[in-house]
Amino acid sequence: MKHLNSILVAALVLLVVGVANAQDENNPWAIEVGTNAVDLFPVGHADGQDASNDRQGELFEEFFNVNDHWNILPSVSKLSVGRYIGSGFSLTAAGTINRLDKAGDLTLDDLTYYGLDGEIKYSLRDLINGPGGWFDPSIGVGGGYTWVDDIGFGTANGIAGVKFWIGENLALNFQTAYKHAFEDDYGIKHFQHSVGVLFKFGGKDTDGDGIYDVDDECPETPGLEEFNGCPDTDGDGIEDRQDACPNTPGLAEFNGCPDTDGDGIADPQDACPTVAGPASMNGCPDADGDGITDADDACPNEAGPRANKGCPWPDTDGDGVLDKDDDCPTVVGTVANKGCPEVVEPEVTVEIIKQLNDYSKTILFDLGKSTIRQESYAVLQNIKDIMEEYPSANFVIEGHTDSQGSDSLNERLSNARAASVRTYLTTLGMSGARLTSIGYGESRPIATNKTKAGRQQNRRVNISLKK
Structure with missing residues (x-):
């Protein structure tokens, strides 16, 4: 002892x-x-x-x-x-x-x-x-x-x-x-x-699910090991915290909610959960595709306007525009043009571009400047009038110089002259959004710069169709 x-x-x-x-x-x-x-x-x-x-x-x-x-x-x-x-x-x-x-x-x-x-x-x-x-x-x-x-x-x-x-x-x-x-x-x-x-x-296991509280993300609710101790009440493989329908088995793509009719719309968001229908109709069917659910459609198998309870109005010329909305009920037209035929805009042809450039070559500027001489105003009015005939076409205004002077000076001058033409055309009413200007300086000659005549040809304004 x-x-x-x-x-x-x-x-x-x-x-x-x-x-x-x-x-x-x-x-x-x-x-x-x-x-x-x-x-x-x-x-x-x-x-x-x-x-x-x-x-x-x-x-x-x-x-x-x-x-x-x-x-x-x-x-x-x-x-x-x-x-x-x-x-x-x-x-x-x-x-x-x-x-x-x-x-x-x-x-x-x-x-x-x-x-x-x-x-x-x-x-x-x-x-x-x-x-x-x-x-x-x-x-x-x-x-x-x-x-x-x-x-x-x-x-x-x-x-x-x-x-x-x-x-x-x-x-x-x-x-x-x-x-x-x-x-x-x-x-x-x-x-x-x-x-x-x-x-x-x-180790404490408050909910008795075999997972210690320190590792249990839901320590007070019995759960499964694969979900770190959190439950999956409906057994659909989606834990309750991420399951929008925790008491009803569902699919992962619908956050755990079911899609009873299989139309790709989860039941909580499906106005007709037991009958397949498109998402545009909140899951309800529209057999005739007229945008009115069958339940509200007096003619579920014939497309018709809502104003006529889903039944069709007459369309005399068969152009898809009902007579009541057709400005030309007896002539086939387009929906966009309220049942009347579309007016086809003329195409800008090579000849038209040549005509524009014939005018543009006569545009005169002050020496070494981008200021347009007054005697060229009539020519620019003619150019504007031709362009207005083709309201959907966009145009590029190109400025060119001869090789006299530095490259940087020529490029600035050609840019300025092309921009000056564009600006003047907008003052005549042309939309600026339809016009683009760019200067190429002396980089694109169409004649020799060794002669006076050749240099004169190279000093020009060209107009092309913007693709």
């Missing part, structure tokens, strides 16, 4: 740590039951020691000499409680018991050993295997207190271990820890190895 106080202290600390960890119910706990071994030999030379001796060797010397150096109590001798705190880290409190009958090759007096340790460990599982792998190595640090018989001392611990997960919540845990004693006079440096069975548990 002489170690009863030590046992009670260890149990009390484990209980306090367990209660503290339990405050976050959404994080799983872990409990481990196993056995441990204490090795006092491979811990490094003591102060003043030059070589290994029977009691203490170099660091890691004969590290795996189980038979000669390891102190093992053949029973359950380790109990730990831990909690995962996130990002690969976990906190653990562990209590161990053992009996020491050897230190290296020396025989001891069967000393009692108690250890109480706190650990923080980092799991490399996700880095190595990805989430959920069975191989789970870890490293960690910690501190604790060790009693050998009635002598106690604190330790700083370095930890390495590996778990082998044999089930979702069950693992075999192998761990070794180097415990460095702070007290030089009576502290004992040593390695402690352990193997145990670890069981994860805890």
